[in-house]
Amino acid sequence: xxxxxxxxxxxxxxxxxxxxxxxxxxxxxxxxxxxxxxxxxxxxxxxxxxxxxxxxxxxxxxxxxxxxxxxxxxxxxxxxxxxxxxxxxxxxxxxxxxxxxxxxxxxxxxxxxxxxxxxxxxxxxxxxxxxxxxxxx
Amino acid sequence: xxxxxxxxxxxxxxxxxxxxxxxxxxxxxxxxxxxxxxxxxxxxxxxxxxxxxxxxxxxxxxxxxxxxxxxxxxxxxxxxxxxxxxxxxxxxxxxxxxxxxxxxxxxxxxxxxxxxxxxxxxxxxxxxxxxxxxxxxxxxxxxxxxxxxxxxxxxxxxxxxxxxxxxxxxxxxxxxxxxxxxxxxxxxxx
Numbered sequence: 001x002x003x004x005x006x007x008x009x010x011x012x013x014x015x016x017x018x019x020x021x022x023x024x025x026x027x028x029x030x031x032x033x034x035x036x037x038x039x040x041x042x043x044x045x046x047x048x049x050x051x052x053x054x055x056x057x058x059x060x061x062x063x064x065x066x067x068x069x070x071x072x073x074x075x076x077x078x079x080x081x082x083x084x085x086x087x088x089x090x091x092x093x094x095x096x097x098x099x100x101x102x103x104x105x106x107x108x109x110x111x112x113x114x115x116x117x118x119x120x121x122x123x124x125x126x127x128x129x130x131x132x133x134x135x136x137x
Numbered sequence: 138x139x140x141x142x143x144x145x146x147x148x149x150x151x152x153x154x155x156x157x158x159x160x161x162x163x164x165x166x167x168x169x170x171x172x173x174x175x176x177x178x179x180x181x182x183x184x185x186x187x188x189x190x191x192x193x194x195x196x197x198x199x200x201x202x203x204x205x206x207x208x209x210x211x212x213x214x215x216x217x218x219x220x221x222x223x224x225x226x227x228x229x230x231x232x233x234x235x236x237x238x239x240x241x242x243x244x245x246x247x248x249x250x251x252x253x254x255x256x257x258x259x260x261x262x263x264x265x266x267x268x269x270x271x272x273x274x275x276x277x278x279x280x281x282x283x284x285x286x287x288x289x290x291x292x293x294x295x296x297x298x299x300x301x302x303x304x305x306x307x308x309x310x311x312x313x314x315x316x317x318x319x320x321x322x323x324x325x326x327x
Contacts, residue, residue, distance in 0.1 A: 006142045007248035012240055013149040019236035020156040027228035030218040032165055032210070036172050039203065040156060043179050046195070047149070050188045055257065056141075056250035060187045061277040063269050070252070072187035073261050074277040078286060081278070082293045084194050089300035091203050095210040096307040102214055109219050 010051050017044035029110040031101065035094045042087045049076040141185060142249065148182045163218045169207040176200035190278045 021044060024037025053073035061074035098108055105113050155175045162168055176199035183192035247254035268280040282290055 006139070006146055007250075008243050008246060009142075009146045010149050010249055011243040011246055013146075013153050015236055015239040015243065016153055017156050018239070019232040020160060022235070023228055023232045024159065026231065027225045028218070030165070032207075032214060033168060033218055036159065036168050036207075039172055039199075040159065040175065043176060043195075043199065046191070047152075047179060047182060050183055050186045050191060051249055052254075052256045053188065054186045054250050055252055058187055058250075060189045061265070062189075063275040063277065071265055071277065073257050074264060074281055075261050076256070077188045077191050077278045078281045078289075080188070080191050081194055081282060082289055084191070084198055085293055086296050088198050088203055088206075089297045092206055092304050093300045093307075095206055096304040099210055099213055100307050108214055 011048070014044050014048045014051065017041075017047070031098045031108040031110070032095075035091060035098065038094070039087070039091060042083070046080045046083060049080050052076055144185055145182065145249075148178055148185065152178050152182070163220075165211060165214070165216055165218060168218075169204060169211060172207070173200050173204040176203070190276070 018041055021037045021039075021041030024040060025034050028034060028037070053076035055070055055072045058070040058072040061071040061077065063071075101113065102108050105116055107113060107116075152175060155171055155178065159168060159171050159175075162171065176195055180192045180196040180200065183189075183195055247256075264281050264285060265277055267285075268274060268277045272280040272284055274280040
């Protein structure tokens with residue numbers, strides 16, 4: 001019982017970490033916090049993959065000359081190596097988008113930005129009404 | 138063998154603690170530092186799970202470069218996160234429901250470290266044998282990355298290039314529009 005619980009304990013915590021990342025993305029209104037949530041989610045997915053690749057009593061997948069060596073699975077390692085680098089690229093892109101939003105709106109809170117958008121929209125509607133009335137006159 | 142699993146369970150619990158601290162903090166600089174610590178503990182976990190190359194990359198790229206990027210962006214951003222006005226019940230419920238389903242499904246996953254689990258059966262023995270006989274590189278990860286799945290790495294390079302170009306374009310527009318804004322505001326004043 002104890003060994004089987006420890007056997008899937010990693011999975012449980014990894015799933016909880018994924019949910020923390022997801023909550024940071026969908027529950028928080030701060031854009032920087034959302035990007036941190038994405039990073040947390042990514043790293044937990046990496047952990048899940050690497051956990052799949054582990055073999056009990058295995059060694060890191062580097063060839064040696066002993067006969068009975070069990071190597072852990074190298075394929076998840078390769079996939080995750082690619083994913084880490086791509087993850088940093090997405091983080092950089094997201095951060096530059098946040099910087100751009102901050103210089104345009106002066107805020108990185110979702111609520112404030114949508115409020116500003118609403119005000120802008122009302123202004124546009126008002127000006128178009130004025131133009132319409134001018135044409136009618 | 139059991140000691141390996143216990144170390145793993147301990148490290149992953151430390152990661153959970155860091156995650157909970159991330160949920161509670163409102164200061165953005167703490168958030169960035171906690172994310173860096175999270176990546177470092179993840180790198181430790183990768184070493185105990187036999188993924189040395191991944192640990193190396195995670196420690197340098199995940200904990201190093203992303204933290205530098207976050208800190209560089211922080212220099213231009215507000216330092217505090219504002220209190221949420223809206224309720225967070227719906228997102229929290231979604232996460233709890235999804236997490237419950239995932240944990241329920243985890244009973245069907247193979248236990249950690251079983252040699253008989255499906256991941257280890259399909260093509261991986263060929264890679265391990267072929268790395269010695271066909272390619273002759275002792276590090277199997279390198280031979281898979283650069284030879285067997287070379288197209289993946291090529292695609293990764295394209296993605297990184299595209300992201301770099303996009304970042305440059307965004308930040309260049311950033312300075313232009315702020316200049317335009319200044320001009321506009323001056324016009325309004327005059």
